[in-house]
Amino acid sequence: MTFKQYKWTAMIMSFLLIVACSSSRQANHLNGAQSGQVETAGLGAPPRFPGTNAGMLNPQTGEKYNTVYFKFDSNIIENQYMALIRANADYLKAHSSAKLRLEGNTDPRGSREYNIGLGQRRGNAVADALEVMGISRSQLIVVSYGKEKLAVSGDTEADYRLDRRVEMIYESR
Amino acid sequence: MKHQLLKWLLIGYFFCQNITAAYAVLDLELTKGVDSAIPIAIVPFTQHGQNTKIPVDVSDIIGQDLVNSGRFSLLDKQLSNSNANTNYSSKIDLNFWRRKNVENVVTGAIQLLGDGNYKVMYTLFDLYKSRGNDLAVENQAIIRQEFTVKSQQLRSLAHHISDQIYQALTGDKGVFSTQIAYVLVRRDPGEPTQYLLEVSDIDGYNPQTIMRSNEPIMSPSWSPDGKKMAYVSFENKRPRVYISELATGKRQMVTSFPGINGAPAWSPDSKQLALALSKGFNPNLYILDLATKKLTQLTTGLAINTEPQWTPGGQSLLFTSDRGGTPQIYRINLANKVIERVTYDGRYNTTASLSPDSKIMVFLHRTDRGFNIATLNTENNNLQVLTQNGFEESPSFAPNGRMIVYATQYGDHGVLGIVSADGRIKLRLPSKNGSVQEPAWSPFRQ
Numbered sequence: 001m002t003f004k005q006y007k008w009t010a011m012i013m014s015f016l017l018i019v020a021c022s023s024s025r026q027a028n029h030l031n032g033a034q035s036g037q038v039e040t041a042g043l044g045a046p047p048r049f050p051g052t053n054a055g056m057l058n059p060q061t062g063e064k065y066n067t068v069y070f071k072f073d074s075n076i077i078e079n080q081y082m083a084l085i086r087a088n089a090d091y092l093k094a095h096s097s098a099k100l101r102l103e104g105n106t107d108p109r110g111s112r113e114y115n116i117g118l119g120q121r122r123g124n125a126v127a128d129a130l131e132v133m134g135i136s137r138s139q140l141i142v143v144s145y146g147k148e149k150l151a152v153s154g155d156t157e158a159d160y161r162l163d164r165r166v167e168m169i170y171e172s173r
Numbered sequence: 174m175k176h177q178l179l180k181w182l183l184i185g186y187f188f189c190q191n192i193t194a195a196y197a198v199l200d201l202e203l204t205k206g207v208d209s210a211i212p213i214a215i216v217p218f219t220q221h222g223q224n225t226k227i228p229v230d231v232s233d234i235i236g237q238d239l240v241n242s243g244r245f246s247l248l249d250k251q252l253s254n255s256n257a258n259t260n261y262s263s264k265i266d267l268n269f270w271r272r273k274n275v276e277n278v279v280t281g282a283i284q285l286l287g288d289g290n291y292k293v294m295y296t297l298f299d300l301y302k303s304r305g306n307d308l309a310v311e312n313q314a315i316i317r318q319e320f321t322v323k324s325q326q327l328r329s330l331a332h333h334i335s336d337q338i339y340q341a342l343t344g345d346k347g348v349f350s351t352q353i354a355y356v357l358v359r360r361d362p363g364e365p366t367q368y369l370l371e372v373s374d375i376d377g378y379n380p381q382t383i384m385r386s387n388e389p390i391m392s393p394s395w396s397p398d399g400k401k402m403a404y405v406s407f408e409n410k411r412p413r414v415y416i417s418e419l420a421t422g423k424r425q426m427v428t429s430f431p432g433i434n435g436a437p438a439w440s441p442d443s444k445q446l447a448l449a450l451s452k453g454f455n456p457n458l459y460i461l462d463l464a465t466k467k468l469t470q471l472t473t474g475l476a477i478n479t480e481p482q483w484t485p486g487g488q489s490l491l492f493t494s495d496r497g498g499t500p501q502i503y504r505i506n507l508a509n510k511v512i513e514r515v516t517y518d519g520r521y522n523t524t525a526s527l528s529p530d531s532k533i534m535v536f537l538h539r540t541d542r543g544f545n546i547a548t549l550n551t552e553n554n555n556l557q558v559l560t561q562n563g564f565e566e567s568p569s570f571a572p573n574g575r576m577i578v579y580a581t582q583y584g585d586h587g588v589l590g591i592v593s594a595d596g597r598i599k600l601r602l603p604s605k606n607g608s609v610q611e612p613a614w615s616p617f618r619q
Contacts, residue, residue: 111480111524113480114495114500116436117433120456124454141411142432142453143412144412148391
């Protein structure tokens, strides 16, 4: 392990520690204040901050962390991403001042402004899923970049799949 | 004919390589001309007065302009030169030029004046204006003009002369003095991506940056008087519509609603801006009164409604909507808000706008060969696909309605293409430094 890698790991670990501490405190506080509401999720393990690696690539899949991917011409969230969205919901619930930006994106084909509309639809779909999980819309900001911020530059079907996505990025934690 | 064209292309190419590297981002390159191009000779302009080198080769620029229009074929430069007058005069050797099979000849002269200004004179001859050999050569002149300009105006004067020649010989207004706005995207390794909103002459010279950002810039739209530009900027991670004054660079934010603020389009009277706002949901069309800031919503519902473009008279808007399941072009009548579908051919039609005479609609049309630029004749509903690359987008009409500029891919980066509205002439404007996208052709200079 090089020094740089070591430094990174140390930074991330210490950050996770801080987050874990603050979130458990927050969770207790929430529970105490609203005793009428029963929370079944997030009590056993304090919700961990899901956005640590936001923007970084998973070397195995080429996918970005904390990102939901979509099929062609679709804004339907596939089951495999529900756990990821749930983790963000838990975190947002435990941190009422946290704000999550949902960046909707499309593949590079077709009209730019029409793609802005499609990206917004994907961002809204993730926002709707979070809302169903009890998250207030005031914690969410949907921004559509359409095809303006492609994940990869290629023109294969595999490249397009990585482009069609919603990145979940925390503006405040 | 074919050889001459090729030769000229090569000469033009090397000329560009040597001279323009310093300040032209885009170079025109004719990829397909018309067979019936008008043969013309541009005699290199003679220089009078002191032996100072004239900073701009005016006659060469005129020649390039006319060739790049696709409607002219130039006589070889050497041939033109061999009969050049040592003194510019009103006479030319009619029979010499007729034997060269040209129909038109341009001669001219440039003189450096004592005050540092330049006097430029030129004559356009039509060899077949009057038939018969006994007619005076002077009678064949159809334009004879004289200008006095500063040295930095020589280039735009050359374009102005090209406009005059083009109009005299084709009957259409020339667009050599117009400009294009476009977004230039630079992805330099190790650097954050840069987005630049730029305006250049139509031949790629004089690129000027209006704004620069590390976040995307989209959808430049010229005000009808050519003095302002509306566009979308994602600075601070939110899309906002801005208007910049081109002369001063002064800008104002126009809309900043939650969600989409996009697709601005000026009304023909410059008083209103049509745009797409999502306000947290799906994009719908709105009209913003620029003086009163009053916002009027035009469409409702859960479909995507975007890309409004005013019809030339200002009575209605064309727009893109997927209300029918696939993106298609619709038209909304602004008086009674009635919406009618315009395109039925194909499953993907977007980004429509009308020619200034309303006779042709240009739009992005998907076929089994990808996304291409197509036109619809509004009188007989005839659809014509103009390009074949498959990666096209963002078509924009020239103010004379004869040409369309659009974005496409060449190699792995974005370039601009120009195609005549009838599909017979094609030009490419390759970019030297980055990807060029979202061209918007300026109105005529006022």
